[in-house]
Amino acid sequence: MIKGLYEAHLPVSKLANSIEFYKKLELELAYQNDTLAFFWIKKGHSWLGLWETDKVDTPYHPSLRHIALNIDIKDVENAKDWLEGKGIQIKTAFGFPPEKQPLILPNNPQAHAAIYFQDPDGNSLELITPLRLDFEEYFEMMSLEDWNTR
Numbered sequence: 001m002i003k004g005l006y007e008a009h010l011p012v013s014k015l016a017n018s019i020e021f022y023k024k025l026e027l028e029l030a031y032q033n034d035t036l037a038f039f040w041i042k043k044g045h046s047w048l049g050l051w052e053t054d055k056v057d058t059p060y061h062p063s064l065r066h067i068a069l070n071i072d073i074k075d076v077e078n079a080k081d082w083l084e085g086k087g088i089q090i091k092t093a094f095g096f097p098p099e100k101q102p103l104i105l106p107n108n109p110q111a112h113a114a115i116y117f118q119d120p121d122g123n124s125l126e127l128i129t130p131l132r133l134d135f136e137e138y139f140e141m142m143s144l145e146d147w148n149t150r
Contacts, residue, residue: 013056
């Protein structure tokens with residue numbers, strides 16, 4: 001019955017600023033009014049709602065103000081350069097500074113490569129791709145560089 005996640009929502013302080021930021025990520029604006037904008041993540045399959053609201057002052061917690069955007073495994077190696085080329089800074093995540101990202105998340109029995117950044121309101125954004133699924137192996141979180149050389 002369930003085919004995937006269709007929408008997620010984030011609070012923003014100035015909708016116009018956020019629209020410009022998400023356009024840098026090459027997302028297509030699907031709908032807009034005075035306090036809400038939707039961007040297609042995958043047209044017809046999933047979108048992101050941005051709400052101009054004072055709820056943007058809610059303290060950050062990954063359960064409230066975090067989304068992860070799926071990328072192809074072939075794009076993970078270039079994700080940092082792609083973001084930085086758009087003027088978007090990588091943030092330290094799990095103690096890994098920008099120069100050590102993308103990093104590998106040990107969600108045993110899954111392994112994912114991810115890179116972290118923020119939108120103008122401090123909402124946490126992540127580009128993520130699965131490296132392997134249903135493979136039992138314990139390992140510590142590490143950089144993609146370390147993963148590729150181990």
